[in-house]
Amino acid sequence: MNSAMNSAVSTINAGMAPVATPWFFYVLAGLAVASGVAVITRRNAVHAALALIVTLLSVAGLYLMLYAPFVAGVQIIVYAGGIMVLFLFVIMLVNIERSSKERRFNRMWPVGLAAACALMALFVSAIAKGNKLFPDRGMTLLESSNTQQIAAMLYGESSRMGQYTFAFEIASLLLLVAILGAVIMTKKKI
């Protein structure tokens, strides 16, 4: 897979050859998996949250390697910078001494295991059939106009509606409803 990625990259960016691409991929992927494991095994909630930040950042690095800098930037701002700060904010108000002594796994673990296995099977089958599902010849790696391309997809260009405009608007409406819901639930009287 890596050699395919490398050849694709080198044909498109002859003047700007990426550095040690497989090396970066394995470091980032290893970091993401290791810190992901730490998230669920750490007893201390703050340690788990910090490990989750490392996971999110290494996934952002993987996005960068996939020539999707916009997604990487948004991942850092929204998840690592915004949501995780709020997570930590809430965790700090919780009594950690008590929560770290409680049993972590409840009786629902067989269900969780089954769901995890199903997801794993899905991933394995996706990788096995990968060559048909994700042909690499259709890749367009235009890093320099990534943001503009996303904008064209979401909002359309020159009086033509974008491919995902409708879905995007629906998603933003849903988020707006969620914001209003949060405000209404916290305010007793409006």
Added chain:
Amino acid sequence: MLNAFMSYLGSTVTPGEAGNQFWALIYVLIIFTGVSLAVVCMNWLERKALAHFQIRLGPMRVGPHGLLQPIADALKLMLKEDIIPTEADQFVFWVAPLIGLLAAFTVYTVIPFGPSQAVSDMNIGILFMLGVSSLGVLGIVVAGWASNSHYPLIGALRSSAQMVSYEVAMGLVVVSAILMTSLNASGTGTLSMIGIVQAQQQQGVWFIFKFFPLGFIAFAIFAIAMVAETNRAPFDMAEAESELTAGFHTEYSGLRWSLFMLAEYAAMIAVSSIAVTLWLGGWMRPFPNLLHAPACEFIFSLFPGLTFGGLAAIAVLGTARMPAHSFFKIQRIGLAAFAALLGFIALLLLVIAVAGRSADTSVAARFREGIDYVYWFVLKVAVFMYLFIWYRATWPRYRFDQLMKIGWKVMLPISLGVLVLTAIVGVIFP
């Protein structure tokens, strides 16, 4: 070797774009050294300026006019005992200052000191800067929690709430500035830091003056939000020495404490650079379109040399005004040597300005241009750094509920309004 060096000096692209890791490393080292040096200068300047605001002298003993005080401070901090409280979370306590420091210094990869004087030009430059600088708050929050003590925890909670609220207004005004970059023939904007300055160059106006007063209001909101973002007075709720002793770094001492200070000042320089890039024309000198005759170019290129000449003159004046008593002999010699150093730099810059005065593509001309770019950028950032000190000396600290009220009920609506109005005006008068 020499040829390779000269070709780098005359380079027209950033090392990131050229894909040259070695040259990028050199740039990183230069910027790291420069920022650390700027923090040292800032430390001295802040103590002196604050003292003068309050009709005091400030540091006077270590070196002439306390010029060696930052070095003495640094030595003291390195030799101080490094205490980790027994009840603290050892690992997190250890890693917290590093998070803040890493976030503050990573931002400098995309700061454009000139059209090719940056480590790299990212397509998502401004997004990257906002994202990474917002990671700095994690260092503060985690430090407050790891100390396992009440005051630091309150400081950390305040800091996280404050950051999250002011980031919203900050992001919205940044979007309004990015909207302005799309007002060109192709109608496509850019997020790249270099691209934003080039857009201002093309449109012939700094974005602070664009669609007056919209650009100015956006800039003002950013200038307020960035003070809150860096936890500086009057928004230094996280430290609030009169309420929380020292806030999130109460339990820190020695080198670790100084890392927090380094991160704070580096972050201040970084956010000022964002403001300069987005609204104040980045590396451009004043009136590049109006006064573009060769004579004007030459006069403006003398500015860096003249600035250092002025500083040297002040130092000479200080030497002359030193009391004649023999106690001050060493201080007088030291200040004279400092004046000589400044004068030498001034002379060097003037020689470069004269040697590179032709507007051709020779290495000397390119080098002179580079110095001009960096000079104007640094000068604009320096104004902001002085403003930070001025705010601190002038305004009392806000109360926390006032801070939240201003963030959510004043700045957020105004920045939303500015964003919408900028879009409307941009469509009507493109």
